Amino acid sequence: MSPTGTLKLIDRVTAINWNRLQDEKDLEVWDRLVGNFWLPEKVPVSNDIQSWHTLSDDEKLMTTRVFTGLTLLDTIQGTVGAVSLIPDALTPHEEAVYTNIAFMESVHAKSYSSIFSTLISTKEIDDAFAWSEANPNLQRKAEIVLEYYRGDDPLKRKVASTMLESFLFYSGFYAPMYWASRAKLTNTADLIRLIIRDEAVHGYYIGYKYQKGLAKLPQAEQDELKAYTFDLLFELYENEVEYTESLYGPLGLTEDVKKFLRYNANKALMNLGYEGLFPKDETDVNPAILAALSPNADENHDFFSGSGSSYVIGKAVETEDDDWDF
Amino acid sequence: MSSLVYFSSVSENTHRFVQRLGLEELGIGVHRIPVRRTDEFLRVDEPYVLMVPTYGGGNEGGAVPRRVREFLNDAHNRSFIRGVIAAGNTNFGAAYCIAGDIISAKCQVPYLYAFELLGTAEDARRVRDGLGRFWQRQSLISA
Numbered sequence: 001m002s003p004t005g006t007l008k009l010i011d012r013v014t015a016i017n018w019n020r021l022q023d024e025k026d027l028e029v030w031d032r033l034v035g036n037f038w039l040p041e042k043v044p045v046s047n048d049i050q051s052w053h054t055l056s057d058d059e060k061l062m063t064t065r066v067f068t069g070l071t072l073l074d075t076i077q078g079t080v081g082a083v084s085l086i087p088d089a090l091t092p093h094e095e096a097v098y099t100n101i102a103f104m105e106s107v108h109a110k111s112y113s114s115i116f117s118t119l120i121s122t123k124e125i126d127d128a129f130a131w132s133e134a135n136p137n138l139q140r141k142a143e144i145v146l147e148y149y150r151g152d153d154p155l156k157r158k159v160a161s162t163m164l165e166s167f168l169f170y171s172g173f174y175a176p177m178y179w180a181s182r183a184k185l186t187n188t189a190d191l192i193r194l195i196i197r198d199e200a201v202h203g204y205y206i207g208y209k210y211q212k213g214l215a216k217l218p219q220a221e222q223d224e225l226k227a228y229t230f231d232l233l234f235e236l237y238e239n240e241v242e243y244t245e246s247l248y249g250p251l252g253l254t255e256d257v258k259k260f261l262r263y264n265a266n267k268a269l270m271n272l273g274y275e276g277l278f279p280k281d282e283t284d285v286n287p288a289i290l291a292a293l294s295p296n297a298d299e300n301h302d303f304f305s306g307s308g309s310s311y312v313i314g315k316a317v318e319t320e321d322d323d324w325d326f
Numbered sequence: 327m328s329s330l331v332y333f334s335s336v337s338e339n340t341h342r343f344v345q346r347l348g349l350e351e352l353g354i355g356v357h358r359i360p361v362r363r364t365d366e367f368l369r370v371d372e373p374y375v376l377m378v379p380t381y382g383g384g385n386e387g388g389a390v391p392r393r394v395r396e397f398l399n400d401a402h403n404r405s406f407i408r409g410v411i412a413a414g415n416t417n418f419g420a421a422y423c424i425a426g427d428i429i430s431a432k433c434q435v436p437y438l439y440a441f442e443l444l445g446t447a448e449d450a451r452r453v454r455d456g457l458g459r460f461w462q463r464q465s466l467i468s469a
Contacts, residue, residue, distance in 0.1 A: 023336075024336065025335070025336055025337065028335075028381075032381070032382065032388075035387075035388075193419050196417045196419075197382070197417055197418055197419065199417065200382055200415050200417030200418060201382060204337070204382075204415075208337045211337075211338075266446075267415070267442065267443060270339075270442075270443040270444040271443065273342075273444075275444065275446075275447070276444075276446055280446065280448050290416065293416050293417070293419065294416035294417075294418070294419050294420065294422040295419070295420050296416075296419070296420055296421070296422040296423060296424065296427075297416045297422050301412075301423065301426065301437055301438075301439055301440035302438075302439055302440075302452070303409070303436050303437065303438040303439065303456070303460075304438060304439060304452055304453070304455065304456025304457075304459065304460070305452065305456070313430050313431060313434060313435070313436060313437065314410075314426055314427030314428065314429070314430030314431045314437040315427055315431060317424060317427050317428045317431060319387060319389065319390070319428055320387030320388075321387055321388060321390070321395060323392070323395055323396075323399070324395055324398075324399065324432070325399035326398075326399065326401075326404065326432070
């Protein structure tokens, strides 16, 4: 079954015209991605060398393995994942956005290499890559996603891709946020935050395109895809839990990481247009991790639950927008 | 009378959150800022809380959607704003839900609540209850 299989992008070569948009979201996201463009050279990771040497051997091992795992996922997304979405694109602008996403994933994969070469010896890097090739959960995660990328259903491909962008990276992203919360490897964390920011736009966009495609299908097929999405999430989640244990178990961090996983699993579902699955008390991310991710997230933006006596006005922010009239 | 004015792009994320609130049952009117410039401009004539998504990026430029800036540039519309609620994504770090900070500071109204993406059931409950109490209190103050 390939509901949009008959939709071919072009049957003759057509030049891309950004002045005739079929979906304005394409240009909006393109502009956002271009505005967010960065390269790893701009982050002074070498300032973390001293900090790296304060880590215990177990901590170094965990961190190195985390980064090889992330490298593997970004390699998949850059060379197979985002590229596999291109033939399914409904507009030439959508194609262009995927090429941008694919390129940035390659930038991400290269960033991990620059972290490695700065902090770790060649021997340790080789050992970590050997570990990533032998770790069954990491390989399983890659297999599951690759299977859908090679499959023939464009919408399932988008689900798998959104899961990767919005969920599967986070068992890895936890580690640099953990170190940042302890004032360690802070430059590395700055670099990872740039990656995290990109993944948010990628997950949002691919999830949005999934929803656009979904809306064109009859209800029965929509229901089937929803069930498929949740099944896939469970399959990936179970695997993530084992993967997390293999990485963080020796440091006693597994339970803390699992909350972060579930929190992000919910966000992946939301990017696909579904409500979160895991309840509040299973997604209460350690406030230190959340603050490392977003210093703005732990500020009290809940005027409603207060007494009402405190009148919170947002802090002044200079905007670069020139079309405010006041 | 009191109301909620919101913006939601074609992704409909914020729209879906608003739908879950059931504000009409509380006697709170709901107005949507049009997505396209070619749509009819929204003018409001009653106090409202503004709900907006934050457009994500590393800088503040463009964090407040353009249609929302146009809506607030209208002095008549602006005179009725009483509070702001923002949506966003913690992945954007310091820029998380920053549209709420920007609008709150510019319009000198309280920043009432922030939530992520489509919001959780808990977010919907708190915003619904909170808006009910907020407008009750406002009506006591102005009475």
